[in-house]
Amino acid sequence: MQLSNFFSFMLEHYKHARKEDLGDLHGSLEDLLLIFYKNGLPSENNSYIFNGDFVDRGRNSIEILMVLFVSFLVYPSDLHLNRGNHEDFMMNLRYGFTQEVLYKYKLHGKQILKVLEEVYTWLPIGTIIDDEILIIHGGISESTDLNLLHRLERNKMKTVLMPPMSVNRDQAVDLKKDKAGKIMTSGKATSSNSLSEQLSKHEWEQVIDLLWSDPRSKDGCYPNTSRGGGCFFGPDVTAKFLSKYHLKTIIRSHECKPDGYDICHDGKVITVFSASDYYEEGSNRGAYIRLAHDMSPRFFQYRATSASCLSPLYQRVEVMEYSAIRILKERIIARKTDLIRAFQLRDHSRSGKISVAQWAFSMENILELNLPWRTLSPHLVNIDSDGNVDYMSIFQDVHIVKSLETVKSAVIETLYRYRSDLKIIFNIIDSDHSGMISIEEFRAMWKLFSSHYNVCIDTTQIDELAHTMDLNRDGSIDFNEFLKTFYIVHKYDKLKTPHTKFAKFAP
Template sequence: MSTHDLEDMGCGTSSAKSDRQSEKVLKAALVIQNWYRGYSARLKARHRYALTIFQSIEYADEQCQMQLSNFFSFMMENYTHIHEKDPVSRLFGSTSQNNEDKQDYIRLIEVPDSYKGPRLQFPLTFPDIDLLVDAFKQQQILHARYVLEVLFETKKVLKQKPNFTHVTTSPSKEITICGDLHGKLDDLFLIFYKNGLPSENNSYIFNGDFVDRGRNSIEVLMILFVSFLVYPNDLHLNRGNHEDFMMNLRYGFTKEILYKYKIHGKEILEILEDVYTWLPIGTIIDNEILVIHGGISESTDLDLLQRVERHKMKSVLMPPVPLDGDRHTTLKKHKINAMAMPREVKSSTSMSEQLTKHEWEQIIDILWSDPRGQKGCYPNTSRGGGCYFGPDVTSKVLNRHHLKMVIRSHECKPEGYEICHDGKVVTVFSASNYYEEGSNRGAYIKLFYDMDPRFFQYQVTRTTCLKPLYQRISAIETSAIRILRERIIARKTDLIHAFHLQDLSKSGKVSLGQWAFSMENTLGLHLPWRSLSSHLVTTDTDGNINYMSSFQDIHIQKPVKEAQSTLIETLYRYRSDLQIIFNVIDSDHSGLISMEEFRSMWKLFNRHYNIHIDDCQVDELAERMDLNKDGSIDFNEFLKAFDVVHKLDKKHKSKSSFA
């Protein structure tokens, strides 16, 4: 049969229809593919913006924390004039002797028969690790007697360790490196499930920031310390910037301890303060890989750091006293500015108990610095401490010390890890869902002898894993916008003033560019304000922004109706700083502050931060907050009175957290 005959029978028509149909299917597939790519790209952008908000606010808070060093020096200089017993002087002194005296006291603490939690047997063995892990999975609390014993034993072993622990791998022995955990116990459980418990054949390095932010910091710390005591040569602990008792006051660990250990919490905090100072600064693997928490600077000197008496580094907020007595001496611009302490305080603090200024700066760089793509070494303006170091600085320091790579942590990464500086710097972050459930993955690194690092990612998932991706992204985005709105409302008066400077016609409206400029200039958060504007403000048909809509649907509840808005905003904005300061004054952790102490400390704070609020306004507010008129106020309750109210988010209930 000829081709012509086939066409006459309809075969040719059928083939043409099939071709046209295939072409339509292909076009439809391309349309769907392009739509999906655009959809995915938009979701990724929204996710990225949300993480940027979380990180910018996190770093701004850290910057405030670092700047507190100025105030504490100022406080040292002035507080002795208004209070006979200066509670702040202990911050600069040594507590080790007191801690040694307490060891006998700990033996007198009885563990009652009614206690159903884990009972540790000293000296510790592998079954104790297993016992502790199982108990914490059942949400049991380790008795204070065991916590204190673990801390004392840990300190004894840590004191024998060098500043940099040297470890080696071999064809038959690998090592696992974990980054920040921040009290995320489920992440630690998942790491051990996937990678095995620590043992002589399963070595670990935990690279700092074990505590703060998460709800189970003490449990994470106890598992790590018990594992360290069982395998001191196979489990290695590096100090992070949150292994710092002053950081713990802001970021939740202190509150967690006092909540879980109401009777012996104070003793736990005191010995813990000392244990932190004995944690090694870093680890060196196979004489090639430097593992440190933060980073390096162009002046990093590992030889000097090997010799530093690390236990003298009590806190990043406790800079050394200048030897020359110059009260206006300041540190380098990219470090923390610090006023010299007064002569009357110097006499109570032996200079032998301090690091030199140069040594102190070196450790700050190791704990706080971050890598960046730009060449050079310049101030870490986001965090307020340490520096940003470029690829040239990395190469210079590595070559100087005959090393090949830096593995560090300190920064949350969406995928749990990141490689930069031509593969010479690796960041590993092990706390998944760090900002919000679904916000990021966690990761750990496995190193084999003479091989490139291998990365293992994971994410602790709960109910949200069943939701579609767009719902998960929306939840993260909503949470980020929520905390950003709270930052905005805390600066309402300043922002309105900035908007008025732009709104020359007094129309109540500004352009998008003017609004973005005012937001950035006032808040200093380095955010993509133009892209975020649709979530924060309303615009008219011409694209101009009604700037008062920046504050719609949210306000700070006033504890007293007559209190001025400026006062309320100021107290809300500084409440984290104030909480730390008053926790320092509240040395017995009673939670109560006398009216006299409140007035005295506010006047110092007001003067140092140059806050333009009359003392009498704060006095009147404090008087009204002294509900039972006993001359003291519950300062934590006082601060709760300044909670932010989201009018259109009444159903929202924030997660229970100690942070």
């Protein structure tokens, strides 16, 4: 779908692509960085859907928006951002994001908030994948009409907290929330300027239901008294809705779950919540879902504990930046010949150097990426004291990998040869299919191994091994950590026949 069409519909449709779906982040940058560490950065081969509530409550909401918006600009077809009930300027006034922006950007804070208020209105309120899975932030009601939502001009919904009525935009609206989470508003309408003046009441209610509703085990559809907006919808409402629109599953967020996710309504409704330790440390795990065509959803849990966040934040951000630069260099090396030709056309003296402006123009012209090349230049090339770029230095630490048949070191070859076997082993140990091996599952595996082979292994040794494999110290082992533990190193043993290879497992 082209960018010009991306903003045309209330509901977006995508087909046949593996995607990771994430729920509420609520300003928890620790969780976002941990997700990218475990699952990789967004790219053409690694698509993401973030299902709303990026901001409020957490301390790093603006940083999360920066990361997500930049990722969207680089990969507009592979990163998707649904609107949540907290992508609303009135919610931000009450729950912290407005104050965060004004504190961090004292000079331009109000201008930033004004821009974000407009950006919120353009965020899709739903995503449909493979004509089978509906992803929305909250839920549905018995009157949810996808055809109406598809036609609705979402940019006219400035805030979901004010129904279409005559109100003064500049009048202060008092937002209150009781202990049960019910939102209450007070204030009198004094002007003909409405915050949602171009939407009908029925259209407004449709959006409210999608952003605020929650599933319950009781049949029927009844008012969501705990929130003050949307409804509680039962299994019968879900079944009727899915049948009407020929869908199979609803994936939503909006509710914190102890395990980071929850499945209800006979497997037809899945809740995913991505902010770990939402209430306090140890209160809940975060999770994301991996979706692939013709495959069941896979759940991955994590917790951004103090142990996994020992490094200062700026160091972990630098790690993510390094990964982004590495991905960018892969694109650069793919256009090496074209880039060299472009550089040389501007290098009239054949000195091997051109100005930063010429280098940036060449990069933009060849790669067709709308990136701040001047800002990126110190990370990509060597620049002398006169401000000239040694343009060949961009290739000095990037090399085209030879085919596996000609690589002398067979590490990559062997690793990928046995990757499927290691994946099978990993899934066997991961008995609850969470996508992570817990310490308890690791102990159970070794206990079975010990009894089968009559080998005595001390519990402390098992725990020490598990601790070694848990590279990011989050208390569990994901597949990437498991894979790194079994790097297979081939080497020639000079004491043996020259062509004899030996394998060594390096934990």
